Amino acid sequence: xxxxxxxxxxxxxxxxxxxxxxxxxxxxxxxxxxxxxxxxxxxxxxxxxxxxxxxxxxxxxxxxxxxxxxxxxxxxxxxxxxxxxxxxxxxxxxxxxxxxxxxxxxxxxxxxxxxxxxxxxxxxxxxxxxxxxxxxxxxxxxxxxxxxxxxxxxxxxxxxxxxxxxxxxxxxxxxxxxxxxxxxxxxxxxxxxxxxxxxxxxxxxxxxxxxxxxxxxxxxxxxxxxxxxxxxxxxxxxxxxxxxxxxxxxxxxxxxxxxxxxxxxxxxxxxxxxxxxxxxxxxxxxxxxxxxxxxxxxxxxxxxxxxxxxxxxxxxx
Amino acid sequence: xxxxxxxxxxxxxxxxxxxxxxxxxxxxxxxxxxxxxxxxxxxxxxxxxxxxxxxxxxxxxxxxxxxxxxxxxxxxxxxxxxxxxxxxxxxxxxxxxxxxxxxxxxxxxxxxxxxxxxxxxxxxxxxxxxxxxxxxxxxxxxxxxxxxxxxxxxxxxxxxxxxxxxxxxxxxxxxxxxxxxxxxxxxxxxxxxxxxxxxxxxxxxxxxxxxxxxxxxxxxxxxxxxxxxxxxxxxxxxxxxxxxxxxxxxxxxxxxxxxxxxxxxxxxxxxxxxxxxxxxxxxxxxxxxxxxxxxxxxxxxxxxxxxxxxxxxxxxx
Numbered sequence: 001x002x003x004x005x006x007x008x009x010x011x012x013x014x015x016x017x018x019x020x021x022x023x024x025x026x027x028x029x030x031x032x033x034x035x036x037x038x039x040x041x042x043x044x045x046x047x048x049x050x051x052x053x054x055x056x057x058x059x060x061x062x063x064x065x066x067x068x069x070x071x072x073x074x075x076x077x078x079x080x081x082x083x084x085x086x087x088x089x090x091x092x093x094x095x096x097x098x099x100x101x102x103x104x105x106x107x108x109x110x111x112x113x114x115x116x117x118x119x120x121x122x123x124x125x126x127x128x129x130x131x132x133x134x135x136x137x138x139x140x141x142x143x144x145x146x147x148x149x150x151x152x153x154x155x156x157x158x159x160x161x162x163x164x165x166x167x168x169x170x171x172x173x174x175x176x177x178x179x180x181x182x183x184x185x186x187x188x189x190x191x192x193x194x195x196x197x198x199x200x201x202x203x204x205x206x207x208x209x210x211x212x213x214x215x216x217x218x219x220x221x222x223x224x225x226x227x228x229x230x231x232x233x234x235x236x237x238x239x240x241x242x243x244x245x246x247x248x249x250x251x252x253x254x255x256x257x258x259x260x261x262x263x264x265x266x267x268x269x270x271x272x273x274x275x276x277x278x279x280x281x282x283x284x285x286x287x288x289x290x291x292x293x294x295x296x297x298x299x300x301x302x303x304x305x306x307x308x309x310x311x312x313x314x315x316x317x
Numbered sequence: 318x319x320x321x322x323x324x325x326x327x328x329x330x331x332x333x334x335x336x337x338x339x340x341x342x343x344x345x346x347x348x349x350x351x352x353x354x355x356x357x358x359x360x361x362x363x364x365x366x367x368x369x370x371x372x373x374x375x376x377x378x379x380x381x382x383x384x385x386x387x388x389x390x391x392x393x394x395x396x397x398x399x400x401x402x403x404x405x406x407x408x409x410x411x412x413x414x415x416x417x418x419x420x421x422x423x424x425x426x427x428x429x430x431x432x433x434x435x436x437x438x439x440x441x442x443x444x445x446x447x448x449x450x451x452x453x454x455x456x457x458x459x460x461x462x463x464x465x466x467x468x469x470x471x472x473x474x475x476x477x478x479x480x481x482x483x484x485x486x487x488x489x490x491x492x493x494x495x496x497x498x499x500x501x502x503x504x505x506x507x508x509x510x511x512x513x514x515x516x517x518x519x520x521x522x523x524x525x526x527x528x529x530x531x532x533x534x535x536x537x538x539x540x541x542x543x544x545x546x547x548x549x550x551x552x553x554x555x556x557x558x559x560x561x562x563x564x565x566x567x568x569x570x571x572x573x574x575x576x577x578x579x580x581x582x583x584x585x586x587x588x589x590x591x592x593x594x595x596x597x598x599x600x601x602x603x604x605x606x607x608x609x610x611x612x613x614x615x616x617x618x619x620x621x622x623x624x625x626x627x628x629x630x631x632x633x634x
Contacts, residue, residue, distance in 0.1 A: 025462040079426060083419035102400035102465060105422060109396060110458040112429065116451040130447055134433040141427040145342040148419060 001050065001307040009049055009059070013042045016067055021114050031095050031107040032114070035074050038090045043205075043311070044176040045070040050304045051180030051194055064122040065129065065179040071115035072133070073172060076140055078108040083148065084233075112137070128182050136175035143168025150234040154242060161239050165206040166199060173202030186300075193298045197305070200291035204284045205312050210235035211280055214267060216316070236283065240276045241267075288313055318367065318624040326366055329376070330359045333384055338431050348412050348424040349431070352391050355407045360522075360628070361493040362387040367621045368497030368511055381439040382446065382496040388432035389450070390489060393457055395425040400465065401550075429454070445499050453492035460485025467551040471559060478556050482523040483516060490519030503617075510615045514622070517608035521601045522629050527552035528597055531585060533633070553600065557593045558584075605630055 017036040021029060045066035052062030080086075081094040082104050088094060096104035119129050146164040150156045177198035181191040214237060241249035248270050256263025271277045292309055295302050334353040338346060362383035369379030397403075398411040399421050405411060413421035436446050463481040467473045494515035498508040531554060558566040565587050573580025588594045609626055612619050 024459050025466060027466050028459060028462045079422050082422060101418065105396050105399060105425075106458055106462055106465070108422075108426075109429075110455060110462075112426075113451050113455040113458065116433075116447070117455065120448045120451060127444055130433070131437045134430050134437060138427060138430040138434065141423055141430065142341050142345060145345045145423055145427075148423075149342060149344050 001304040006046065006307075006311075009046050010042045012059070012063070013045045013049075013066060013070060016063060017070060020067060020071060020118070021110070024110075027099075027103060028107065028110050031099055031103055032111060034092075034098070035078060035095060035107065035111070036071070038074075038092060040070070040074070040090055042070060044073050044172060047173060047176040047198060047201075047308060048180040050308055051177040051198075052184045053180075054300050054302070054304055055181050055184030055186045055190065055194075057180070057184035061122075061124075062180055062183050064118045065125070065183050066176075068115040068118040068133065069172075069176045069179060071111050071118065072137065072140075072175075075108045075111040075115065076144070076172070078104055078111070080144060083144070126182055126185065129179060132175055132178055132182065136171050139167045139171040143171070147233070153234075154246075156234050156239055156242075158236070158239055158243075161234060161236060162203065165203055169206040169209075170199040170202035173205065174199035190298055190300060193294055194300075194305075197291045197294045197298075200287055200294070201309060201312055204287040204291065207236045207280060207284050207287070208312065208315065210237055211277075211284070212316075214264070214271065215277075237271055237276050237280050240279065241271060241274065244276070245270060245274055285313070318621040323363065323624075323628075326363050326376070327359045329380070330362045330366075330383060330387060333380060334387060337384065337388060337435070338427070341427075344416075344420060345424065345427050348416055348420055349428060351409075351415070352395060352412060352424065352428070353388070355391075355409060357387070357391070357407055359387060361390050361489060364490065364493040364515060364518075364625060365497040367625055368494040368515075369501045370497075371617050371619070371621055372498050372501030372503045372507065372511075374497070374501035378439075378441075379497055379500050381435045382442070382500050383493075385432040385435040385450065386489075386493045386496060388428050388435065389454065389457075389492075392425045392428040392432065393461070393489070395421055395428065397461060400461070443499055443502065446496060449492055449495055449499065453488050456484045456488040460488070464550070470551075471563075473551050473556055473559075475553070475556055475560075478551060478553060479520065482520055486523040486526075487516040487519035490522065491516035507615055507617060510611055511617075511622075514608045514611045514615075517604055517611065518626060518629055521604040521608065524553045524597060524601050524604070525629065525632065527554055528594075528601070529633075531581070531588065532594075554588055554593050554597050557596065558588060558591065561593070562587060562591055602630070 014037075018033065020036060021032045023029070048066035048069050049059055049062055052065070053059065077089060078095050081089055082096045082101055086094055087097050092098075094104070095107050099107075116130070116133065119125060119133060143164055143166070146160075147168055150161070150164065174195040178191055178195040181194045186194075213235060238249065249267065252263055252266035252270055254263075255266055268277075288309055292306065295305055295309070331354075335350065337353060338349045340346070365383035365386050366376055366379055369382070370376065394406060395412050398406055399413045399418055403411055404414050409415075411421070412424050416424075433447070433450065436442060436450060460481055460483070463477075464485055467478070467481065491512040495508055495512040498511045503511075530552060555566065566584065569580055569583035569587055571580075572583055585594075605626055609623065612622055612626070
């Protein structure tokens with residue numbers, strides 16, 4: 001695997017996504033096309049394709065599973081954007097902003113059924129795919145529910161937070177790898193190890209998101225300007241700060257509500273001085289190391305998945 | 318089948334629904350319990366149980382499929398209530414009113430995965446259930462999308478309307494019967510005939526809903542006071558009226574926007590005088606007759622399903 005091969009997988013996924021839903025009421029086909037033609041990084045379906053290939057399954061055969069994973073992921077984005085009232089996603093208006101909340105709800109619902117139809121219509125796919133997909137969906141919902149619960153709490157512990165991101169992000173990455181392993185027909189041991197590897201990658205990915213939320217400018221993240229901070233969303237860094245320097249960080253958040261630039265500067269300064277920034281960076285690194293250790297213990301050629309791990313480590317947006 | 322046996326099936330369904338989701342974040346378990354403990358008529362899962370029994374499958378074995386159908390139906394209600402901004406459902410506040418839109422979206426999403434988990438966890442259920450369930454979900458979404466599209470059009474034909482209600486209501490009734498037939502393991506012919514029977518029952522059911530919307534008081538319907546009329550929702554009767562007496566009905570709708578009681582009186586008077594009320598009643602009757610004819614041609618004991626047809630014919634709320 002190299003950057004060029006990665007891009008060709010991404011191109012293939014992007015092309016196929018456009019064909020997922022072409023007939024149906026215009027008020028569904030248009031927003032679904034809009035969402036699926038967006039500029040996502042396609043990390044989850046790429047993980048499915050790479051895992052399948054690692055386990056000896058061709059890209060052609062694993063493609064429907066990969067597409068299902070990406071459609072599922074985009075379903076969660078469309079609904080989460082309503083809940084968080086995010087106005088932009090990947091540099092374009094969110095569905096509920098461009099159309100309305102009703103259209104966005106229905107777009108997500110329909111996408112979920114399309115994801116499952118992709119799995120059900122592929123001849124020869126093992127029945128084990130559906131329970132993994134369905135349980136994954138429930139876990140993602142539970143993660144999002146906890147995330148929302150945490151918004152109204154100031155005593156969230158790091159352990160609770162990690163449990164939440166494992167549900168919300170880790171399980172979906174785990175599912176992406178596991179579906180690749182299932183379509184390749186490997187043993188339960190290998191399948192579970194690859195799932196566990198990917199869950200940890202998901203955990204690292206989310207904490208890195210938390211870092212980028214605070215340390216990147218909003219154009220890079222492609223999200224609304226720091227809406228998560230304003231909404232009081234708990235992140236790895238904010239929870240540490242609320243534990244270690246509650247008064248200082250609460251004051252900075254209050255400032256951010258009125259003046260985002262100054263508030264953000266105060267938040268960054270507090271996190272840097274308290275060593276929380278550094279600690280989060282180390283947490284990402286050690287989590288990826290842990291994932292790679294699991295991978296190294298599995299009896300499959302690991303170079304492509306190691307390349308994937310590095311993608312996460314290196315990412316800057 | 319008699320009214321007492323029907324009630325005992327309903328009691329069984331109600332009891333089992335409460336156990337569908339008990340562990341998970343409180344912000345999900347509470348609204349899901351709230352929805353599933355509501356006072357729905359449980360017509361869809363009852364149809365699944367009756368169909369399964371008609372085809373020789375026990376209630377115990379068909380119960381998970383029946384519960385899945387009811388959970389799917391309630392998922393659509395929770396999301397539809399947000400889209401239509403309905404404030405009450407079955408005499409209690411809707412989820413987005415009691416909690417908020419985000420909670421209602423997530424509640425629906427989680428319920429969808431719970432419905433599928435019910436199907437996947439029952440040993441011995443045929444793989445054919447999942448495609449039927451998943452396609453049914455897509456059809457329901459497409460029906461709701463068309464319904465919303467129609468709100469902004471004044472040239473909807475009766476044929477388009479019937480296509481829409483077939484998607485939105487008919488397919489879910491059809492799915493309820495078909496799943497009962499599938500778990501009973503009958504032939505494809507029987508399965509499809511029972512599905513077609515139930516789709517027509519669903520069509521009649523929806524037009525009857527349209528009648529009740531205009532001719533019952535709101536407490537009986539358990540919905541917000543005639544919100545559908547105010548929203549300009551197209552119904553069987555309104556479409557006929559817009560075709561036959563466009564000016565008169567438009568004037569009555571404008572009156573209803575300001576004064577619902579007077580407007581509704583004008584609407585009823587117009588529909589009665591034009592014979593549209595009578596025509597809709599006849600359409601319901603002939604559709605149920607068509608359904609019963611299909612049923613009579615199938616080689617299964619039809620008395621329990623005939624009882625079900627009568628339930629629909631007789632219903633007053």
